[in-house]
Amino acid sequence: MARRLYTLFFFFCLPLILLRLLYRAIKAPAYARRWAERFALGGDVRRGGIWVHAVSVGESIAAAPMVRELLERYPQLPITITCMTPTGSEQIRKLFGGQVGHAYLPYDLPWLQRRLLRRLQPKVGIIMETELWPNLVAEAKRAHVPLVLANARLSARSARGYQRVGALVRPMFSALDWVAVQSQAEALRFVELGVAREHMQVTGSIKFDFRPDPAQVQQARELRARWGSERPVWIAASTHAGEDEQVLRAHRRVLEALPDALLILVPRHPERFDSVARQVSEAGFGMVRRSRGALPAADQQVLVGDTMGELVFLYACADLAFVGGSLVPNGGHNYLEPAALGLPVLSGPHRFNFTEISELLEGAGALQVVDDETALAVAVQDWLQQDTARQRAGQAGQAVVADNQGALERLLEGIARLLS
Template sequence: MNRTLYTLLFHLGLPLVFLRLLWRAWRAPAYARRIGERFAVGLPPLRPGGIWVHAVSVGESIAAAPMIRELMARHPGLPITVTCMTPTGSERIQALFGDRVQHCYLPYDLPWAAARFLDRIRPKLAVVMETELWPNHIHQCARRGIPVVLANARLSERSARGYARFARLTAPMLAELSLIAVQTAAEAERFRRLGARRESVEVTGSIKFDLSIDPALLARATALRTQWGAQARPLWIAASTHAGEDEIILDAHRQLLAQHPQALLILVPRHPERFGSVVELCRKAGFATLRRSTDEAVDAGTQVLVGDTMGELLFLYALADIAFVGGSLVPNGGHNLLEPAALGKPVLSGPHLFNFLEISAQLRGAGALREVQDADQLAQGVGELWRDPAAAQRMRDAGLGVLKANQGALERLLAGLGHLLGAVGRSGA
């Protein structure tokens, strides 16, 4: 498939795209708002001539935040436009930056929508987080001489095989990228095999290691646990869970309560549209359950607190003694293991970590990550760490050591971005 055929199929599929949008709006009403932006219609006022950063959703927005802050500090005269594709990503961007950045949804990957969007913002540089590859957006940038960077790029062997099936589409697209800043050497080679120019691929590491924790966040978490009277309660978190995992986690929690009757679980579904159903699941299973969004005080009888707020995940991690990271007991590929590690938490996950193979291998090798297969192993792992504080401390220290050993990726990425911005300035673009 080449780009012309891809574009034709995209146009033919627009009714299905619209139906999917309606279905998502039924589950999460925020999808019904700002639909015009998805077609580059009704865009907010945008000052042109700056840096455009695309972060598809919440995880990418969080990963991009340190880079965006540094770009704002190093290039204060350039407006920064941050785009995403989901309402939760939009909420996160606005919570992180407010009016310090420009923000809208990224239009769909249609040539006329991409052209209209780029003609409005006319960026000097485009930065796409991780592996969100849109052939028409990239081609429209290339036509205008706008360098495009794939930042913090990752490409599993499985994804590479998928892209290889559409080589006539993906190879020209990758060849148009100015810089692919990849996390590992193995991923660099995969990008080159798919058609990226050898000189455009650089191994910079993962910027997720360059996570810094605000001491005020830890102090706030300590204060809230004190307010709850839960300083000595066994408290664990299961975060970024997907459908099919919550039942396993609640089964594990029931086992833990048999040994630790005061145990408290913070359960954080990955997607907001599942908040209500997870609360209902917990209550139907017989757990005394509160919702974080109601701000009700946790008391000695509370067994589960559902984290149904946006932008609080780091804070909720900080409240807990032990962290389980979801998307891993089901074949979703896992989520960011480094956030709880950076907060000094022993980290557990399921076996499905194909989105974080390198990071999980390093954490596992250092003794900072314990993988579990089911509810029994999860309950056993959490219970053992509660009973053995020395083992928990070794996991904490190991996780912090892995982060420290791998930091510097953000600075290497920023150096590459600065070089491209300087080249654009010298060319007068």
């Protein structure tokens, strides 16, 4: 009954959802394209293989090592990856090109999910992290498609939200065939929401299995040398609205102590690239945009990272990293990429999406939490002025990453059991 009411509500809200899509298309024109796929029509859907759903950019990047292994281990099985956002779609195409099929996931109405599954006829479905939809899961169960929730995470805050609609989501969670969860604390939250203990394994986070590309790191070092090897550089990555201005004010304070410091500012969403660049210019900073290909001059204090797919490369150009989505209550982003590159990591207080990972890094001395822009400025100054301490913190972060690797292999073993 709860799912029927949900479906009815979703159906009547569909005009509003489409209006919101049009509104988003004003800022990001890509939202106006490929609408048919949101109704399970069109797209490059490859039948009879492995289906992976990665909602957006972060999940696509996290899924990439798994997908590459699946391509190698099961060359006879085609892979189709679905997502929800244009940026996620662009990331999938950059990562895999024509190696995989790709389409948007349709809206969560039962007849649309049924149509997609009829077209896919997958041997297994792999959903990254916690991108679950009641009708999607119910229709997969009806079609006898085994579902894996991979690299699953569930913050205490999200768990409380699910509990408020328990009648709707408990059947959804209980229908999952296998959950590869990141931590024991999250496993307990999944159990409370209906996942059977025997259908779950604490595998750790596959984000620990991230390994920087040595060629890309070398290219970053060469570019950094062209900026001036003695110039201190810090990066504020995956920033959100309301956060950029705090970062810029912090950078102004950093410049008082280190006049030649360079900030690499990378907004999370590409539709904000232009507005953030204007914001930097209006704040009075000398600025260069990465998309223009020019080098930052000595009198330019900010490099705006306005390209897609280059975040790891830009991390490798910096001495330390602030990870955004954490000075505003968004929950933070992936702390492991800068840590794997040997960068000390700074985070705001809002890190509920990555609590366990951030606490591991913090406990090792590789991550420092700052409460506001003033504390951010002080921390950046301290790290940039203390080479030995900065290197020690970076090495501690790399050790945490190395010590927790292996989740990918455990995940692949579980998928293999369902494919056998």
